Amino acid sequence: MALVLPVAAVGGEVLRVLTWPGYADPDLVKVFEQRTGAKVEVTFIDSDDTLWQRINGNQSQDFDVFAVNTAELQRYIANALVVPIDTAQVPNLAKQLPRFRNLNGIPGIVKDGKVYAVPYTFAEMGLIYDRQQIKEPPVSIQALWDPRYRGKVLLYNGASHNFTLAAQSLKDPNPFQLKESEWPTAVNRLIELRRNAMGFYSQPEESVDLFKRKQAALLFANYGSQQLQLLKAAGVDVGYAIPQEGALAWLDCWVITRGAKNKGLAAAWIDYFLEPEPSNALVKRQGLANTVAAAPNMRPQDRLKWLEPVESAPRRSLLWERILAGDRASKVLAP
Template structure:
């Protein structure tokens, strides 16, 4: 299988091996790009099952790299919270009436704030642009997500699909964000060190509750909120490859992960949300916006690179 860190803990694997009599080989990935490379380029037959977020899973389905799932072979789906059992309401899991992924882990991208210096907890994503926090804000270094944040700050209908007329306004918002932040991070551990070193007051938490756990373990007194516009959120799902040698065994593995112990370890060790227990950081009324494919990821990242480099709006949008 191909798994993300913490998705196939040693004791979870050992329990499945004892139960099934099978031997499990786990390969760990750390990016969507690596996952795609491992499952394409003639290597798909090397893996039976893998985890991918809903936005990424859609391209595996389009390329016919995954099998539709047999829901009868997944009885533990009944353990999942209602919003995760209703697969049709989640983007990209059901196509042609057939289920292609089983939700397993997720993280919402909320706001982490210093409770000593920020006495009034932020309620909106627009806090990232608040002049009161100038030079005390940390953000994530990614064009795709940041254009979605700009769309939210502008009150646009959807953060994942910008029209041609909306690009200039989004670019202006991100130039303003660049001017307000103290720095951009890429990895959760990097963000913790930067939060301490820069004495930050507010941070966009791309890794959500997992990142919150790391910051608190570092001894920082921080709070966490999901903005009123809704938090961007990734939802990782298990899927079975079209080249799976034993699809029944792959289904059994997925079903095994929906038992209480794997989910407990996912929450306590990784700080991630799971699909069988309520999240300790979400409040009634919080809204999550599950990631979807954006209109043009290459354009978002190319424009973001120009923005970070310090270009003016006219230069950013120039051909």
């Protein structure tokens, strides 16, 4: 399929891309360069903090387009570091799955009627279980607290996500915004979860090693299908389940900076990465889901709960550190 660019996009231009490893592989970038005559300079980042520093450091003047999750996106919009996207310049939006075509239905993408981001890839935080120890797929996140799995649950070491998980297990309608009265209950819930834990991980590869070596029964998969793919490749007999409450999920989107030199060229980049070849590369190479084809490990009825900004990331981090240290609730909640 030919890539149609606006008149302003001519050969010899440079497109400056800031993104995550696996999102802009050299062979895919080369195709875009051949089609447009533009040169693409890709810079990779490895954390949300680094992404913020690179974009905010020079008021978004150093890059044209970057990838960011919907929760993080909000501070870029608030600080006028990104600009609305002309969706007419991204015709492949029409090829996305219904849940991604409905941009108004995804928190944080549309503001004041303007579209600030185009969904690209996502990972849901499902439950991975050892088929030899758990015969039936767990249907609820309550399984993480099941006393039958005491000392057999492998958890993600992430303050924000774990407080959201606890609030979700308590049926909080908005687990991203804890009210003052809800903190004690959430803390007690996480202390209960800590007692079920066999250990905590930060990176996908680390979780595979711990799962195999310590013979975990259940894993809260912060990296979702990516971890499932790694565990299966390691020869572990595992299953995967999306909890009935809905799986927490991060959604990475392409956005255009305020400092973009050629916004039409940036839009063309976004449109290209919604084509089948780049989209399928996410699945085959990274174990991630794309937005144009159904994820292989999800059923139509499975629900996702997109991450949103939380009420206080610093407070969640402080209390989580105390919970990990083994403190009682009264000490965890102390000023």
